[in-house]
Amino acid sequence: MLLLPFLLSLSVSVPAQAAFSLEVKGVHPSLYQKYVPTSSNLWSCLDESRSIPWSSVNDDYCDCPDGSDEPGTGACKNSTFFCVNVGHVGALISATRVNDGLCEPQCCDGSDEPTGICPNICDQVGIHHRALLEQETKLRKTGSKIRASYISFAQKEKMRLEAVVTSAEREVTAQTNELARIKEIVDRTESLSAVALERRKSSPLFKSLESHSELLESLLILHKNQRQRLNALEDILSGLRTGYNPNYQDMAVLEAVRGWEQIAGLHHINDVQKGEDEGGGEPLPSDGQSKISDEIERKVESVLKADRVSLLMEHEKYVDQTQASPNLLNLSYIPQSFAPAFDYIRSFASAILGYNPLSSDAASVSRVRQLLSDAEAVLREAEDKLRNVQRDLEDLFKPDRFGKDGEWKKLDGLCLEKDTGEYTYEVCLFGEAKQKGNSDGSVHSLGHFSSWKRDEEVGTPDYYSRQMFTGGAKCWNGPQRSIQVDLSCGLDNELLTITEPEKCEYLITGTTPALCTPLESWENVKDEL
Amino acid sequence: MRSLVVAAWLLLLLPTRFVVAVKEQDFKKCDESAFCRRGRTLAHRAAEHVTSGEKWKSPYSLDASTIVLEDGGSRFTGRVRSSLYPEIKFELDVRVHEDGVVRVRMDEKEGLRKRYDEAASWALLKEPVLSPSSKWSVGKKEVKVVYGEKKDQVEVTVEFEPLVVRMKRNGKDQVVLNGQGLLHMEHFREKVEENVKKLEATDVEMVAAEGEEAQKVIQLPPNAWFEGDTEDGLWQESWRSWTDTKPKGPESLSLDINFPNHGHVYGIPQHATRLDLPTTKGEGAFFDDPYRLYNTDVFEYLASSTTSLYGSIPLIHAHSADSTVAVFVSVASETWIDVAHPTQKSTETHWVSESGILDVFLLPGPAPDQVFSQYAKLTGAVQLPPHWSLGYHQCRWNYVSTNDVRSVQKRFDEEDIPVDVFWLDIEYSEDHKYMIWDKKNFPDPVDMFNDVEALARKMVVIVDPHIKRTHDYPVYKEGQELDLFIRNKHGSEFEGWCWSGSSAWIDFFNPNSWEWYKSLYKFNGRNDGKWSWTESTGAVHIWNDMNEPSIFNGPEITMEKDSIHYGGWEHRDVHNINGMLFVNITSQAVKERTTPYKRPFVLTRSFYAGAQRFGAMWTGDNLGTWEHMAVGIPMVLSNNIAGMSFAGADVGGFFGNPEPEMLTRWYFVGAFSPFFRAHAHIDTKRREPYLLAEPYKSIVRETLRLRYSLLPVWYTAFRESTVTGLPVVRPQYVVLPKNEPGFSIDDQYYVGASGLLVKPITEAGVTETTIYIGEDQVYYDFYSGHAYRGSAKGKNVTVPAPLERGPLLIRGGSILPSRERPRRSSALMKRDPFTLKVALSQSGSASGELYLDDGESYGHREGNFVWREFVAESTKKTVIISTKDLGSKNPDRAVDGVELATYNGGNAFANALNGVRVERIVVLGLKNRPSKVTLGNTDLEFIFEGGVAAVGKKEGVASKLTVKNPGAFITSDWTVVLGL
Structure with missing residues (x-):
């Protein structure tokens, strides 16, 4: 297709003396030698499909199927026109622009229209163009210095991470040894009391404890799923309430909104007094409950984590002794309305934790077991840390992550904001993007960083000109929110414009020095493409 | 346990299925509308009488002794009596126009109140000129007039008892009014309390009631044989949560209009159905409910239904191989029309309107061409549109910013796809205060217009009739100061809910609103220095949407019928005209904002007879389905034959995301519609042609270029229409009126008189199709030049229909002028x-x-x-x-x-x-x-x-x-x- 050529102003400067040596209007200099008549004054279409009289070239009638006989008129829809633009750079435009009454900005010499219609403004355009070029060069020069500092940051970061890796590796080794040592002790201790343990394990109390634990675990999973589900439903209903279209008086929707408002204790969204801002930010009644649920889940989890075998060992120590229950679950902030459920949980937990004395040998077994599980946890932590640091180190110079020079590492997690009046948009590079309501405090995720620009070759400047964030909060009756952040070279990391070209799909433009490569190398890349 | 939970979670994640269809219960059926019920049961009683062998005789008669000839004899008036209410005075007024059109008016005289009689004054171009030569003569049983050429004479008789109006040509009935005796004009009356009513009833008739008390005798009023034995919703009517107070009581109008020798009827747009109107009555009726004319904003309308839509033109064509006639019923209130074919060769229609006088125009034809010119003489022809408005219009709800518009324009030019107009839907405005820019996203509207105009293009911006009720909106503030808003039944400012929230509506029936409203469009400022739309330019034209009016919290999404307009008329009296007044005044405003005047372009959703003088219409919020693409064609044809030539349906469908094949085919439909616009709902994905993948993008580019190359043909067709009233796109029966097999064909049509015959493909996966050639002539494939032969009886030929070549033939005997150089916009072709x-x-x-x-x-x-x-x-x-x-x-x-x-x-x-x-x-x-x-x-x-x-x-x-x-x-x- 002829679409791209006229967009790229060719950077070939045409020497003035060459331009008029073989003048067939509109022909690109590289094809001058093809526009020569034969001795019998004939000429072949460039695709060689037809031979036509030389007088048919540029006679404003399309003879050649490939349009090559009319490089200087608009007669062939598939041809192109080259304007020489002496004093500036030449440009190739589509034939659809020739003799259409408009002076094309690409053809500053006015040659795309009949003589006398468009003035030759190449001198001014040339000056302006060069000034722009200079400005761009300057910007890129300064910007590339900042970029260079990002690269050296990455280098330092590399060294730092390497040091962390080394120390983490040492830590892992040390912890591995420690664990081995404790294991030995446990094995020894346990072998002594294994028989006793087996007997105790068959006690009805322990069995009941086991099944309670299993049930509690199941309930916890169920509870978490239900909470997730409840949250999702509340989100949907809140989205419906703020997003529904009062159009068409859809009673089913209206009833759903009103029902939700009643349950959630919100006022009706359309009852707002004129001039008053819609206060969508009232806390949902479930917020308080959510805190309590979090607390209870945390407690239940810690209860479930307890090593029941150790407890069993310790149990003997307490048999026949009376002692007050520990006040593990005395949560003073639990409101009255929640008391019954809480009581139930407390009695359940106390049943498991009910302290009873254990015999002394059992006590030592239990103690070493605790040591063992502690040591295991420490090792896991050390290994996790090592893995994370190693990954960070790998990512540092990965082209599809922070670039092969690591120039983006400096911006990892950098959060940029833009206030549009109604909303403030926050984009954390390589992290999450959010839309925050300025009046109601609402926050919607616009997605997490998922990739650089697709369909571009990894590592090219174009590839890094776009960050995609996907998988944000779902729109009511719409897709999951997503955002495209288009970046260009600039001295500051900042967001410039924000639009929503399609519902719940946002487009942000911004600048960053990370894209400021020196102009020369940028041009080289462009030429290579 | 976990797996169970996960399963439940998955269920929740399943996408919610949306019910895509109009909510039928949001709109009335005939049996939910009291006057329609009364009208239909009247017809039912008449039919039962006839089947049981009894005579059914209209109670209406013309008193011969009162007949007065006027205007040199081309007009007469006389008193009509109803045997049901002998004391009520009705006056009949029948005129012959210079072109042979006969106008029949009947009104109640010296009644308790006045019936609305101004519908014609809005619909008609001017007061028609009466015939200088035709004279009525009064005979013993009838008044009669005869005119026309000897061999082809028209005779119109008005029979005294019962009152029947009959138009004949060469002795053959063409149109008969009240031939079935269904004429009924409910007179104004005082409200009578229930018990009083019972006392008045006499014992003329005694009927055994149903049920166990078989012998219980009830007394029936004397008029029960005609009007029924119960009062049905005369004084108040509730529907869903709304109550219509009906302070004037019953005033409906029933009339049967028969075409005893015509087997095909067309017109009465707008309905989503076939061009050749399917029946609503009689054995095997295609639809159950009558066609309804009541301008309404129907959400996701059905693709085959008699439901009313956004506009109403009460014009019906009746056609046979012998002749074509038409009837225009000038009524502005809600109207229902039953259509039946008692035989294949005859048609009965029954019209029931809620209020207004009887004002009927009989258009004698005898050929379609004459019917068009007779109708154009009455309501005016389409005005020659600005040339650019025949180009391609790119619309979307919404282009979100001035820069968005610029980048859409840039993308079109990068892809060398022609386009003339970019549109802005409601979101350009601040809080839907139309003409007030949302400066956050549209900071530089005038620069944007100039950037678009730099490529010889235009913009169309939406201005809806709902006026946000806030005093920081100059249009509302001034409208209120000038007291120009429609009132509610209590006499205070009518308030309804629309895009702008709480809104008011300007009463364009009030003449004081006209000059003021027009002055708002003066982008160079108003003489009185008050607010006008200065952030606008001469490149801006207007889109009037929601002018039915659409009111979200109103009955049937529109205005309460007991709201009050200028002159004290109820909204019920003027409803179907209301939207046309808005586009009427807007087109004047756009035309007159500059000196010298320039042709305005205004698109309207709501319309009425005569709206062709003010701008273009489109078929409203269609769905992105093959079915809707297909029904858009007969809808556009139906509007065309009813005068609204500048018509089109949204390319791509307003709702939904059409697949590329469908969108590509739809562009071809659009390229062969008089009005060619692509539009999309805010919830849809963007679908501008440059976003299509190959090969679709190139095919659509070529389709658009085809439209542009044929602009000379379209413009020439419009010229003809402005003079002759002939439609710009013409169905088979219009072009070949004697060729019977073509009468029901509505999926192919001709473009003006150019000889182009097009049959857009509206199904998936098609590679060839048949085209009907209804004459003995050669037709050439537009692309390949393949010659096909028709026959005098008509013949189907099979033509290729690949995606890149929509079926298009040239009728032998035609010369097509075209411009073959693709340009970015139509104005850039003017020297080509x-x-x-x-x-x-x-x-x-x-x-x-x-x-x-x-x-x-x-x-x-x-x-x-x-x-x-x-x-x-x-x-x-x-x-x-x-x-x-x-x-x-x-x-x-x-x-x-x-x-x-x-x-x-x-x-x-x-x-x-x-x-x-x-x-x-x-x-x-x-x-x-x-x-x-x-x-x-x-x-x-x-x-x-x-x-x-x-x-x-x-x-x-x-x-x-x-x-x-x-x-x-x-x-x-x-x-x-x-x-x-």
Whole structure:
């Protein structure tokens, strides 16, 4: 297709003396030698499909199927026109622009229209163009210095991470040894009391404890799923309430909104007094409950984590002794309305934790077991840390992550904001993007960083000109929110414009020095493409 | 346990299925509307009488002694009595117009109140001129008038008892009013309390009641045989949560209009259904409910239904191979129309309106062309639109910012896809205060307009009729100060809910609103210094949406009928006209905002008879489905035959995301609609043609280029329509009115008189289709030149229909002018040369027309235009192609209904076109290669590709002669001779 050529102003400067040596209007200099008549004054279409009289070239009638006989008129829809633009750079435009009454900005010499219609403004355009070029060069020069500092940051970061890796590796080794040592002790201790343990394990109390634990675990999973589900439903209903279209008086929707408002204790969204801002930010009644649920889940989890075998060992120590229950679950902030459920949980937990004395040998077994599980946890932590640091180190110079020079590492997690009046948009590079309501405090995720620009070759400047964030909060009756952040070279990391070209799909433009490569190398890349 | 939970979670994640269809219960059926119920049961009683062998006689009669001839005898008046209410006075007024149209009016005189009688004053272009020669004569049983040529005489009789109006041609009934005795004009009355009513009832009739108490006798009122035995919703009517208080009581109107000799009826738009109206009554009726005319904003309307839509034109065509007639019922209130075919060759229709006088126009035809000109004489023809408005319109709800508009324009140009107009939907405005920019996203609207205009393009911006009720909105503030808003039943400002939230509506029936509203469009400021839309330019034209009016919290999404308009009329009286007044005043505003005036473009969703004078219409919020794409074609045809020639359906469908194949086919439909716009709902994915993948993008680009290359054809078709009232797109029965098998065809149509016959594909996966050729003529495939032969009886031919070539034929005998150079917008083509495509007929001749003017001023009304005819004639040895001026021959019927006295071929516009060439003449169907082709003494260069000749019976690719650069200019006379 002829679409791209006229967009790229060719950077070939045409020497003035060459331009008029073989003048067939509109022909690109590289094809001058093809526009020569034969001795019998004939000429072949460039695709060689037809031979036509030389007088048919540029006679404003399309003879050649490939349009090559009319490089200087608009007669062939598939041809192109080259304007020489002496004093500036030449440009190739589509034939659809020739003799259409408009002076094309690409053809500053006015040659795309009949003589006398468009003035030759190449001198001014040339000056302006060069000034722009200079400005761009300057910007890129300064910007590339900042970029260079990002690269050296990455280098330092590399060294730092390497040091962390080394120390983490040492830590892992040390912890591995420690664990081995404790294991030995446990094995020894346990072998002594294994028989006793087996007997105790068959006690009805322990069995009941086991099944309670299993049930509690199941309930916890169920509870978490239900909470997730409840949250999702509340989100949907809140989205419906703020997003529904009062159009068409859809009673089913209206009833759903009103029902939700009643349950959630919100006022009706359309009852707002004129001039008053819609206060969508009232806390949902479930917020308080959510805190309590979090607390209870945390407690239940810690209860479930307890090593029941150790407890069993310790149990003997307490048999026949009376002692007050520990006040593990005395949560003073639990409101009255929640008391019954809480009581139930407390009695359940106390049943498991009910302290009873254990015999002394059992006590030592239990103690070493605790040591063992502690040591295991420490090792896991050390290994996790090592893995994370190693990954960070790998990512540092990965082209599809922070670039092969690591120039983006400096911006990892950098959060940029833009206030549009109604909303403030926050984009954390390589992290999450959010839309925050300025009046109601609402926050919607616009997605997490998922990739650089697709369909571009990894590592090219174009590839890094776009960050995609996907998988944000779902729109009511719409897709999951997503955002495209288009970046260009600039001295500051900042967001410039924000639009929503399609519902719940946002487009942000911004600048960053990370894209400021020196102009020369940028041009080289462009030429290579 | 976990797996169970996960399963439940998955269920929750399943996407919610949306019910995609109109909520039928949001809109009334006939049996939910009291007056429709009363009208339909009246028809039912009449039918039962007849089947049980009893006589059914209309209670209405004309009192012969009261007849007075007026206006030199072309008009008479007389008193009509109803035997049901002998004391009530009805007056009949029947006139013959100069073109033979008969107008029948009936009103209640000296009644308790006044019926609304102004509908015609809004619909009609001007007061029709009465016939100077036709005279009524009063006989013993009837009043009669006879006119027309001896061989083809029209006789109209008004029979005294019962009152029947009959129009005959050559002794054959054409139209009969009240032939079934369903005429009923409910007179105004005082509200009578229930117990009083019972006392009044007499014991003329005794009927056994149903049920166990079989012997219980109830007394019936004397008029029960006609009106029924119960009062049904006369004084108050509740529907869903709304109550219509009906302070004036019953005032409905019932009338049967029969066409005893016509088996096909068309018109009464707008409904989503076939062009040849399916029946609603009688055995095997296609629909259950009558066609309804009540302008409503129907969300996701059904693709086959009698439900009312956004606009109403109470005009019906009745057609047979013998003749075509039409009836225009000038009524503005809610109207229901039953259609039945008692036999294949006859039609009965029954019209029930809620209020207003009886005002019926009988259009005698006898051919479709005459019906169109008779109707155009009444309500006006379409106005010549600005030329650019025939280009491609790119719309979306919404282009979100000035930069968005700029980048859409840039993308079109990068892809070299032509487009003339970019549209802004409601979100440009701040809080839906139309004309007030949302400066966050549209900080520089005037610069944006200028950037668009720099490429010779325009913009259309939406201005809806709901006015946000906030005093920081100058339109509301001033409207309130001037007291111009419609009132509610209590007499205070009507408040309803629409896009802008709490809103008011300007009452355009109030003459005080007119100059004020027009002044709002003065972008150079108002004389009185008050607010006007200064952030606008002459490149901005207007879209009027939601003018039914659409009111979200109103009954049937519109205004309460007991709301009050200027002059004290209820909204029920004027509802169907209301939307047209808005577009009427908007088009004047846009026209008059500059000096000299420029042609306005205004798109309206709501319309009524006469709205063709004010702008274009579209078929509203269609769905992106094949079904909706298909029904859009008969809908556009139906609007065209009812005067609204400048019509189109949204390409791509408003709702939904059409797949690429569907969208590609839809562009072809659009390219062959008078009004060509792509539009999309805010919830849809963007689908501008440059976003399509290949091959779709290239196909759509070529389709758009095809539209642009044929703009001369479209503009010429519009010229004709402005003078003759003929539709711009013409169904089979209009072009070939004698060819019976074509009468129900509505999926193919002709473009003006150009000879282009198009059949858009509206199904997936099609590679070929059949086209019906209803005459003995050769038709050429537009692309390949393949010659197909029709027959006098009609014949189906199979033509290829690949995605890239929508089926398109050229009728033999046509000459098509086109401009083949693709440009970015239509205005950039104005100096481009023409190609003439000569499609020889079977007798070796052809003709065609071309009309051109500057496309945006009113200079054409002063003779600044070019209007030419091209003719090809064959002799044994030659084919002669020539052109001559038509303007000087027909200055009085050149364009826009302006009767110029003379035409000067050297007018300023024509001079400006000097030097614009005919670059190519293509001749299809020559019998052999010409020995030479000459213009004057000059031998012309040509290429000949052999093939089938027009003469004869052969099918196959026709011969094709291409004459290069004949040296002929488009504005001058010339003759090209092909020596054979």
